[in-house]
Amino acid sequence: MENFEPKIVAFVCNWCTYAGADLTGTSRIKYSANVKIIRFPCTGRIDFMLLLKAFANGADGIMVSGCHPNDCHYTSGNFHARRRWIVFRTLLDFLGIDTKRIVFSWVSAAEGVKWAEMVNNTVSEIIKLGPYKEYQEIAKEYLQNNEEDGNE
Amino acid sequence: MARIGVFICHCGENISSTVDVVNVADEIAKIPGVVHSVDYKYMCSDPGQTLIIEAIKEHKLTGVIVGACSPRMHEGTFRKALEVAGLNPYMCEMANLREHCSWVHEKSQKTTNKAYDLVKMLVEKVKHNESLHSIKVPVTKTALVIGGGVAGIQASLDIANAGHNVFLIEREPSIGGHMSQLSETFPTLDCSQCILTPRMVEIAQHPNITLYTYSEVEKVEGFIGNFKVTIRKKAKSLDEKACTGCGLCITKCPNKKIPNEFEQGLGNRTAIYVPFPQAVPNKPVIDKINCTYYTKGKCKICEKVCPTKAIRFDQEDELVELQIGAIVLATGFDIKKTDFFPEYGYGKYKDIIDGLQFERLASASGPTAGAIRRPSDGKEPKTIVFLACAGSRDSAKGIPYCSKICCMYTAKHAMLYQHKVHDGKAYIFYMDIRAAGKNYDEFTRRAIEEDGANYIRGRVSRIYERNGKLIVVGADTLMGAVPVEIEADMVVLATAAISSKGSEDLAQKLHVSYDQYHFFAEAHPKLKPVETNTAGIMLAGACQSPKDIPESVSAASGAASKVIGLFSNSELSRDPLIAYVNKSAPPIFSTCVGCFICESVCPYNAIGHEEIKDRDGVIIKTIAYINPSLCQGCGTCVAICRTKSIDIHGYSNKQVYTEVISLLNDI
Numbered sequence: 001m002e003n004f005e006p007k008i009v010a011f012v013c014n015w016c017t018y019a020g021a022d023l024t025g026t027s028r029i030k031y032s033a034n035v036k037i038i039r040f041p042c043t044g045r046i047d048f049m050l051l052l053k054a055f056a057n058g059a060d061g062i063m064v065s066g067c068h069p070n071d072c073h074y075t076s077g078n079f080h081a082r083r084r085w086i087v088f089r090t091l092l093d094f095l096g097i098d099t100k101r102i103v104f105s106w107v108s109a110a111e112g113v114k115w116a117e118m119v120n121n122t123v124s125e126i127i128k129l130g131p132y133k134e135y136q137e138i139a140k141e142y143l144q145n146n147e148e149d150g151n152e
Numbered sequence: 153m154a155r156i157g158v159f160i161c162h163c164g165e166n167i168s169s170t171v172d173v174v175n176v177a178d179e180i181a182k183i184p185g186v187v188h189s190v191d192y193k194y195m196c197s198d199p200g201q202t203l204i205i206e207a208i209k210e211h212k213l214t215g216v217i218v219g220a221c222s223p224r225m226h227e228g229t230f231r232k233a234l235e236v237a238g239l240n241p242y243m244c245e246m247a248n249l250r251e252h253c254s255w256v257h258e259k260s261q262k263t264t265n266k267a268y269d270l271v272k273m274l275v276e277k278v279k280h281n282e283s284l285h286s287i288k289v290p291v292t293k294t295a296l297v298i299g300g301g302v303a304g305i306q307a308s309l310d311i312a313n314a315g316h317n318v319f320l321i322e323r324e325p326s327i328g329g330h331m332s333q334l335s336e337t338f339p340t341l342d343c344s345q346c347i348l349t350p351r352m353v354e355i356a357q358h359p360n361i362t363l364y365t366y367s368e369v370e371k372v373e374g375f376i377g378n379f380k381v382t383i384r385k386k387a388k389s390l391d392e393k394a395c396t397g398c399g400l401c402i403t404k405c406p407n408k409k410i411p412n413e414f415e416q417g418l419g420n421r422t423a424i425y426v427p428f429p430q431a432v433p434n435k436p437v438i439d440k441i442n443c444t445y446y447t448k449g450k451c452k453i454c455e456k457v458c459p460t461k462a463i464r465f466d467q468e469d470e471l472v473e474l475q476i477g478a479i480v481l482a483t484g485f486d487i488k489k490t491d492f493f494p495e496y497g498y499g500k501y502k503d504i505i506d507g508l509q510f511e512r513l514a515s516a517s518g519p520t521a522g523a524i525r526r527p528s529d530g531k532e533p534k535t536i537v538f539l540a541c542a543g544s545r546d547s548a549k550g551i552p553y554c555s556k557i558c559c560m561y562t563a564k565h566a567m568l569y570q571h572k573v574h575d576g577k578a579y580i581f582y583m584d585i586r587a588a589g590k591n592y593d594e595f596t597r598r599a600i601e602e603d604g605a606n607y608i609r610g611r612v613s614r615i616y617e618r619n620g621k622l623i624v625v626g627a628d629t630l631m632g633a634v635p636v637e638i639e640a641d642m643v644v645l646a647t648a649a650i651s652s653k654g655s656e657d658l659a660q661k662l663h664v665s666y667d668q669y670h671f672f673a674e675a676h677p678k679l680k681p682v683e684t685n686t687a688g689i690m691l692a693g694a695c696q697s698p699k700d701i702p703e704s705v706s707a708a709s710g711a712a713s714k715v716i717g718l719f720s721n722s723e724l725s726r727d728p729l730i731a732y733v734n735k736s737a738p739p740i741f742s743t744c745v746g747c748f749i750c751e752s753v754c755p756y757n758a759i760g761h762e763e764i765k766d767r768d769g770v771i772i773k774t775i776a777y778i779n780p781s782l783c784q785g786c787g788t789c790v791a792i793c794r795t796k797s798i799d800i801h802g803y804s805n806k807q808v809y810t811e812v813i814s815l816l817n818d819i
Contacts, residue, residue, distance in 0.1 A: 005262070007816055012223075015665065015685060022222045026677075033257045033266045036250070036562070038273070038811050039223075041729065041803055044753075045787025050812055057816040070660045072785035075685065075755035092620025109685070110667035116256070 006060040006126040008035045011050065012120075013043045013078070016067035016108045023112030031116040032123040035063065042066065048088045051102060056139035061101045061126035062117070068106040078106070100125070101132060133142025153526035154279045157188040157213040158271060159204055161195035161220035167249050176219065180271050184394060185279060195220050201233045208237035215278035219247040219271045225676070240283035242728070242802065245274040269815055280806040289781055290375035292477040293719045294319065294778040298369060298658070300563050301329020302701055303693025303708040305351050310712030312360035313482075316719050319474055321364045323385055325445035326431035327352055329484055333414060333508060335515035335522070337701060338564045339595035345430060345517065352432040366437055370471060372479075372661050375784060376688030377724045379476040387467040389424075391437035394462035397434045401454035401463065402426065407442070410442045412519075416509040418527060419492040419519035424454050428516065438463075440447035470597045478688045478715040479662065481672055482708060483655060488543045488551075488647040496542075496615045496645065502528040503613060503622060506644045507561055514568045524572050526642045533576065533641030536569055537624045538562045539612055540582040551648045553669070556698040558646035559586045563596040565644060566605035579606045579638055583628050589700070608636060614641060649698040665690055671697050682710040690714050701737035729802035730783040731790055733762075733776050744775035744797040748788035749775065758782035759789060
C-alpha cells in the first residue's frame with residue numbers, strides 16, 4: 001500500500017471548475033499531482049458511462065465538478081448532471097461499485113482554494129481506500145474480450 | 153495517418169522551472185503519430201508562432217498540440233496560427249501545463265509525468281478532431297446598459313455617440329447612482345453633481361438612447377448579437393407623457409415622514425417623490441409601500457391636485473421585450489451599513505454614520521445644506537473621528553479585500569470638515585494609506601500637512617457612549633501600540649464597499665460568473681478586464697470590484713468600445729463546437745429513434761423535429777434536428793441520448809472516450 005499513487009480523473013466543466021482550477025494555478029496554491037483534468041463544455045455533457053470507462057481503465061477515483069446550482073453557463077446543464085448522478089449513484093451502489101470513489105462537487109470560477117482542497121481531500125480519501133483492484137480485475141477480462149470496440 | 157506536431161512551451165520559467173519540458177517533448181515524440189515534438193521558451197511569441205507555422209508546412213502536420221498555459225488564455229492565438237499555416241484552426245488542442253500543472257505542483261518527476269500525461273491525452277484526442285468552420289450569426293446593433301450610475305451613463309453615451317441605439321435601464325426612479333450623492337470628489341474637490349448632471353441630461357436628450365428608469369431585468373435569452381431581454385417597467389403610477397414635473401403633488405402629499413434613501417436616511421421624503429432635485433427624469437413616482445392610498449385605500453390628494461391629470465393609480469407593471477446585440481453591466485456597488493459592526497454599537501448610536509451619510513451632510517444639496525451637523529441633536533461636532541477600513545481587509549468580517557476608495561474619501565472628508573469647521577479636530581484611524589493614483593498621494597499629504605488632519609495608525613476596538621460623547625478606543629501602532637482614547641462628537645465609518653444588492657440574481661439571469669462576494673467576474677484579470685466569460689456581455693465600473701470614479705469611467709469607455717467593435721461587424725463568427733444528430737444511408741437514415749428526450753433537456757429550445765420523407769412525400773421517420781444557430785454547445789442532449797445518436801463537435805464521444813482511455817493507459 002505504501003508508495004500508492006492513485007490515478008484520479010477529474011471531469012470538469014469549462015466555465016466554472018476549469019476556470020476555478022486555472023485560478024488555483026494563478027494563485028499558486030499547491031495540490032496533489034495525482035488528479036488530472038479532462039475538460040468538458042458542461043457537466044451536462046458528462047455521460048456517466050465515462051466514469052465506468054475510467055474505472056475499467058485503471059482509475060482509482062473520479063471527480064466530477066461544475067458550476068453551482070443556478071450558476072450554469074448554459075442555464076441548466078448542471079441540474080441535469082445532478083439528476084443523472086442521483087439515479088446513477090443508486091445504480092452503481094446496487095451493482096457493487098464503491099461510490100466513495102466518485103466525488104461530485106460544485107466549484108465556481110472564483111473558488112481556486114476550494115478546488116485545491118477538494119483535490120487534496122479526494123486524493124487522501126482514495127489513498128485510504130487503496131487501489132481499485134476489484135473493478136480493474138473484472139474490467140481487464142472484459143476489455144480483452146472486447147478489444148475491438150473498447151473505445152465506445 | 154495522423155501527423156501530429158507537439159510544441160511544449162517553457163513560458164519563460166513558469167513551466168520549465170517545475171516541469172522537465174525537454175524530457176516531455178522527447179518522450180512525446182515516441183508516441184505513434186507524433187512526427188514532430190519540440191520545446192521553446194515562449195510559444196505564444198511571434199517567433200514561437202512562426203515555429204509552429206513553419207513546422208506545420210514542413211512536416212505536413214494534421215494536428216497540433218501546444219503544451220503551454222490554459223486554453224482559456226491562448227487557444228485563440230494558436231488556432232489563428234494554424235489558420236495562417238493553412239490548417240483548420242480546430243485541429244489545435246492545448247494542454248494546460250501551467251495553471252493545471254507547473255504552478256500547482258512542486259518540481260519533481262511526478263509533475264513531469266503529469267505534464268506528459270496531459271499532452272499524451274490530447275495527442276490521442278486530436279487524432280479524432282475534425283475540420284470545423286465557424287458559424288455566422290447576424291448582429292442586432294442595439295445595446296442594453298444595465299445601471300444608470302456614472303459607469304452606465306458613460307457607456308451609454310459612448311455607444312450612442314458611435315451611432316448605435318442604446319437602452320439604459322435603472323431600477324431607481326432616477327439615473328445618477330452613487331456619484332450623484334457625493335458632495336465633492338477627490339483629488340480635485342470639484343462638486344460631484346456639477347460634473348455629473350450635465351451627463352445625465354445628455355442621456356435624457358440623446359436621440360439614440362431610450363431610458364427606462366424604475367425598471368429591472370426580468371429575463372434574458374439568446375446569445376451574443378441576438379439577445380432577447382425582457383424588462384419589467386415597474387408601475388410609477390404616473391402617465392409620464394402627461395406629467396410636466398411641476399411638483400405640486402409632492403408638496404401636497406400628506407405622507408411626509410418617509411426616510412429618504414437618497415439622503416441615506418438623514419432626511420425625509422413624501423410618498424410621491426423625485427429622489428433629488430436634479431433627477432433625470434425629473435418626474436415623480438409613487439412609492440406603493442408607503443402611499444396612503446395604496447395602504448389604506450383612500451387619499452388620492454395627488455390625483456386631485458395634478459393640473460394635467462397624470463396620476464394613474466391603476467397602472468400596472470409592464471413587461472417590454474427588447475432585441476439586443478450586446479449588454480453592458482454597470483450595476484455598481486453598495487456599502488455596508490453601520491449596523492454591521494457590533495463593536496461600534498450595531499448602528500444604535502445616531503452619531504456614528506457611514507461615509508455616504510457624511511457625503512450627504514457635506515453636500516450643498518443635502519439635508520443640512522452642506523453644514524456639518526451631527527444627526528442626534530443637530531449640533532456642530534467639534535471632534536470627529538474617521539475610521540478607514542471599517543470592515544474591509546478584515547477576514548473575520550468576511551471581507552478580506554480592500555475597498556479601494558475609502559483611503560481617499562476619508563482624507564477628503566477630513567479636509568471638507570476642516571474647511572467647514574475651522575476649530576474642529578479630525579482624527580483618522582487607518583491601517584495603511586493607499587493613495588495610488590494620479591495626484592492622489594499629494595491629496596492625502598495635503599489633508600495631513602495643510603488641513604491638519606490627525607492620522608493615527610491603528611485600529612479601533614470599541615466605541616461606546618459616555619456623557620453624550622462617543623468614546624473611541626483604539627491603539628496607535630506607530631507609538632508602540634499605546635492605547636488611545638478619543639472623546640468624539642461624531643464618528644464616520646468608511647464602511648466596506650460590497651456588491652450591489654441583487655447582483656447574484658442578475659448574474660444568474662445573464663449567466664455571467666461572479667466571485668464569492670458577488671462581484672461580477674471578468675473574462676481575464678489582465679487581458680480581458682471589461683468582458684465577461686459570456687460573449688456579448690461587458691462589465692463597467694464597480695459591479696466588478698470596488699472602483700473610484702475615474703476607473704469606473706475608463707472601464708465604461710472600455711466596455712463601450714468592445715460593444716462598438718462588436719457592432720462594426722454585420723455578422724459574427726461563433727465557435728462551431730455544437731451538437732448534431734447523426735445521419736446515415738437509407739433505410740436507417742439516423743440511429744435517432746425519435747424519443748425527443750433531448751428536446752426536453754435543451755436549455756435553448758434548439759432541438760426540433762425533422763421529417764424524413766420518401767419520394768411521394770410520405771413520412772418515413774421523424775428524428776431530432778438541432779438548429780445550429782441556436783445550439784450553444786452545452787452537450788446535455790449528447791449525454792441524455794439513449795441511442796447515442798447525438799454527438800458534439802470538439803467534445804465528441806470518440807474524443808472524450810479516447811481522452812479517458814489514453815490518460816489512464818501507457819501507450
